[in-house]
Amino acid sequence: MAALDERQLDPAIGLAGPDGSGPRETFRLFALKHGDCFVVADAHGDIQGQGDGLFVDDTRILSRYQLRIGDKEPSLLGASLSEDNILFTANSTNVPMPAPGGGMTLWGVIHIERTRILWQNRMYERVTLSNFGGSDIVVPLTLNFAADFRDMFEVRGSTRQLRGRTHEAQLSGDGVTLSYEGLDQVTRQATLSFSQAPDRLQGDRAVFNVNLPTRGGHVLYIEVGTERTATPSRVRFRAAAVRARLEMRTKRRRGASVYSSGRVFNDWLARAQADTALLTTELATGPYPYAGIPWFSTAFGRDGIISALQMMWLNPRLARGVLAFLATHQATETAPFSDAQPGKILHETRKGEMAVLRELPFGRYYGSVDTTPLYIYLASVYADRTGDMAFIDQLWPSLCAAAAWMEGAGDQNGDGFVDYQRAEESGLANQGWKDSFDSIQHADGSLPEGPIALVEVQGYVYAAYRGLARLATRRGEDAQAAYWQHRAEALRQAVETHFWMEDMGFYALALDGKGRPCRVRASNVGHLLFVGLPSPERAQRVADQLLAGAFHTGWGIRTLADTEVCFNPMSYHNGSVWPHDTAICAAGLARYGVRGGVVKLMSDTFEAAVRFGMRLPELFCGFPREQGETPIAYPVACVPQAWAAGSVFMLLQACLGIQVDGWRGEIHVNRPKLPIGIDQLTVRRLTVGEHTVDLFFQRMGGQVIASISDHEEGLVPLIVRS
CATH class of the missing domain: 1.50.10.10 (Glycosyltransferase)
Structure with a gap:
C-alpha cells in the first residue's frame, strides 16, 4: 500500500458518513474507556459510524447504534458525563407520534434516559422510559445496530484492497451475535443482548413495543460485548457500575x-x-x-x-x-x-x-x-x-x-x-x-x-x-x-x-x-x-x-x-x-x-x-x-x-515553583505565584520519601506565602526562595 503517515492520516479524512455528510466533531462527542475498550457516541448516546463506535483492541465492534421512537430520533434535552468519567447519561423526549387509538401523542410526554458504563470490554446500558402524559401509551422503541469490524486505521481513512468475511447475524430469543473472520484468521464478534426479548428481532434492529401506563415507567437493560454472557439485568448493571467506580476512585486517589x-x-x-x-x-x-x-x-x-x-x-x-x-x-x-x-x-x-x-x-x-x-x-x-x-x-x-x-x-x-x-x-x-x-x-x-x-x-x-x-x-x-x-x-x-x-x-x-x-x-x-x-x-x-x-x-x-x-x-x-x-x-x-x-x-x-x-x-x-x-x-x-x-x-x-528533592527529602519552592483570581491553594498528600505532607499557598498583598502542614513540620524541610 502507499506510504502511510500515522498522523498524516488526519482524523478528518475518511470519516464522512454513508450519506456523504461531513466528519463528526469529536469535541461534541462523549467517550468512555476501560482498559483497551472505549466507546465514542454523540449526545443522544447514538453511534453513527463516522469515526465513533465501540472499539476493542483497535477494532470497531459496533459501528451503528441508534435508539429511535418508531423511526424518529428523540428530541435531545441534555447529556453529561459524571465527574469521575464512569457514567454517561443522555436525556431526551419524544417528538409527536401516532397514538394507538388514533390522533397524535404530543411532544414532550415521554422522558427517555440512557445511562451507560464500560467495564471489562463490555458496554452496559440502561434505558428508562417514563410516561408523563394523561393516558396510557404504547411506545415503539427501536434499536438499530451494525458492526463493520473495521480496523482503527480504516476508520481513520486508510483503504484496504482486501478484507475478511462478515458472517450472517446469529439471532437468539433475547440477543444477536455479529461476527467477522479477519485475514489474520481471527474471528471477532459483537454480541448484543437484552433484558427482555424484542417483539421483533433482525440482524440490524430490535423493536420493543413498550406499554407505558400514565405516570408509569419501564426499564430496558442492554449489553454489548465480545462474547455472550448472562441476561442483562439491574443487578448486573449496578454491579458493573460499582466495580468501575471503585477502580476509578482508587486511581484518582x-x-x-x-x-x-x-x-x-x-x-x-x-x-x-x-x-x-x-x-x-x-x-x-x-x-x-x-x-x-x-x-x-x-x-x-x-x-x-x-x-x-x-x-x-x-x-x-x-x-x-x-x-x-x-x-x-x-x-x-x-x-x-x-x-x-x-x-x-x-x-x-x-x-x-x-x-x-x-x-x-x-x-x-x-x-x-x-x-x-x-x-x-x-x-x-x-x-x-x-x-x-x-x-x-x-x-x-x-x-x-x-x-x-x-x-x-x-x-x-x-x-x-x-x-x-x-x-x-x-x-x-x-x-x-x-x-x-x-x-x-x-x-x-x-x-x-x-x-x-x-x-x-x-x-x-x-x-x-x-x-x-x-x-x-x-x-x-x-x-x-x-x-x-x-x-x-x-x-x-x-x-x-x-x-x-x-x-x-x-x-x-x-x-x-x-x-x-x-x-x-x-x-x-x-x-x-x-x-x-x-x-x-x-x-x-x-x-x-x-x-x-x-x-x-x-x-x-x-x-x-x-x-x-x-x-x-x-x-x-x-x-x-x-x-x-x-x-x-x-x-x-x-x-x-x-x-x-x-x-x-x-x-x-x-x-x-x-x-x-x-x-x-x-x-x-x-x-x-x-x-x-x-x-x-x-x-x-x-x-x-x-x-x-x-x-x-x-x-x-x-x-x-515547586520541586521535590527526593535525595534530600526536601521541598523547594522558588518565587511562587498563584494563578490569576486564586488567593489560596492547597496541595494535599504530597509524598516526600516515606512522608506525606500538605502544602499551603496564600496570597498576602503582593506576595505568595508557602507553608507546610504542622503535623509533618520538621520531618520534611520546606525551603522557600522569594
Whole structure:
C-alpha cells in the first residue's frame, strides 16, 4: 500500500458518513474507556459510524447504534458525563407520534434516559422510559445496530484492497451475535443482548413495543460485548457500575491532589485529574497513560513520557509505570519496516488486524526520534523526585542501551546531532512530536531532505546526557559520568553554534541533511528552554517572542509563528495551539525566571478550558483571541487527551515553583505565584520519601506565602526562595 503517515492520516479524512455528510466533531462527542475498550457516541448516546463506535483492541465492534421512537430520533434535552468519567447519561423526549387509538401523542410526554458504563470490554446500558402524559401509551422503541469490524486505521481513512468475511447475524430469543473472520484468521464478534426479548428481532434492529401506563415507567437493560454472557439485568448493571467506580476512585486517589479557593478552577482540576485517571490503563508493568480517544487510545512512548513528566511532582508512580513498560519493549534488533534499532524506545503499539498482518508498521513501531532521549530524561527526573535508585539500577542496562543508540545509530549523518529519516516509505516521514508530513519546513515552505535534526530533540539529548551523568555519579561510575557530562556540554555548544539565528533572535526549527538550518520560528524552541540549554540572554530573547503576538494567541502559544509561509491556524501542527506544548513552553519560561509570562499562560489556558467545558482538547485552532469570542475548536481533536489533561498540572507547577528533592527529602519552592483570581491553594498528600505532607499557598498583598502542614513540620524541610 502507499506510504502511510500515522498522523498524516488526519482524523478528518475518511470519516464522512454513508450519506456523504461531513466528519463528526469529536469535541461534541462523549467517550468512555476501560482498559483497551472505549466507546465514542454523540449526545443522544447514538453511534453513527463516522469515526465513533465501540472499539476493542483497535477494532470497531459496533459501528451503528441508534435508539429511535418508531423511526424518529428523540428530541435531545441534555447529556453529561459524571465527574469521575464512569457514567454517561443522555436525556431526551419524544417528538409527536401516532397514538394507538388514533390522533397524535404530543411532544414532550415521554422522558427517555440512557445511562451507560464500560467495564471489562463490555458496554452496559440502561434505558428508562417514563410516561408523563394523561393516558396510557404504547411506545415503539427501536434499536438499530451494525458492526463493520473495521480496523482503527480504516476508520481513520486508510483503504484496504482486501478484507475478511462478515458472517450472517446469529439471532437468539433475547440477543444477536455479529461476527467477522479477519485475514489474520481471527474471528471477532459483537454480541448484543437484552433484558427482555424484542417483539421483533433482525440482524440490524430490535423493536420493543413498550406499554407505558400514565405516570408509569419501564426499564430496558442492554449489553454489548465480545462474547455472550448472562441476561442483562439491574443487578448486573449496578454491579458493573460499582466495580468501575471503585477502580476509578482508587486511581484518582493515587498521588497528591490540588484544591484552590476558586470553584470553577477546581472544576478544571477535577476534570483533568479524572481524565488522566480515565486514560491510565493498568498494564503488567504498572499504570500507563494512553494518549487519547479516539485515535490514540493505546500506549505511545512520547505521549506517555510527557504525561508522566507533567504529573511527576504529584504522582511519580505514573512515571515508574511508563519507564517499566518502555524498558520491556525496547528494541533489540534492526528492523527497517518498524524503524527499529537496538536501544530505541517504542513509539506506539497497536493490536488491530492491519497491524497483525503488517499492512502498516504500527503493531510495534519505533519511528520517533525524541522518545529515546525523553525516556532517559524521564528516568533521571523520576530519580531526582523519588530517590528510588533501586529502580534505576534495574533500568540501567536499558538506559545505557538507549544512550548507545543516541551516540550511534541516532546520528545518521555523523554531524553530532540526533536526527531521523524513515527507513521505509511505510513509516513516518517526520518523527518528532510534530509528526504530520508537512510540519517541518524551510522558510520558503519547501520540505527539507533528511536526515533531519530537530532543535527540541537536541535539547532532550542534552538533558538525557546530563541526567545520565548525575545517575552515574550516584552509582559510583565517575569516569562514565564525566564522559556524559562532556557529551552534554559539547552538544550544548553545537546547538548554540549551528541552530542560533542571530538576525532573528531565535533558534532554527531544524537542520536538514546537508546541515542547512530551517529558518522557521516554531514553538519547538520552547522545549529547548524547558531543559535549560540556551544561555540566559538568548533564552530571554526567545521568551519575548513566544509571548508576543506572532505566537501568543491569548489562548496559548501557536505551534508556528503567524509570520511564517506555512502558517495556517486550522492546521494540525502549523499554527494550531496544543495545550501540552504551551505548558512545556511555560515550564521553560519559569526555568529562566519569566514568571509573569507563566501566570499569563496559565490564565489563558484556564479560560480556554472553561470555554471547552473544562476539558482541554488535544489541540485547537490558532486564531487570535477576540473580545467576546471563544477559542475555535479543531473539529476532530482527541478528547480527552492525556497530555492535554496533564497540562494544567505542569502549568501549576511552573506557577508555584515547586520541586521535590527526593535525595534530600526536601521541598523547594522558588518565587511562587498563584494563578490569576486564586488567593489560596492547597496541595494535599504530597509524598516526600516515606512522608506525606500538605502544602499551603496564600496570597498576602503582593506576595505568595508557602507553608507546610504542622503535623509533618520538621520531618520534611520546606525551603522557600522569594
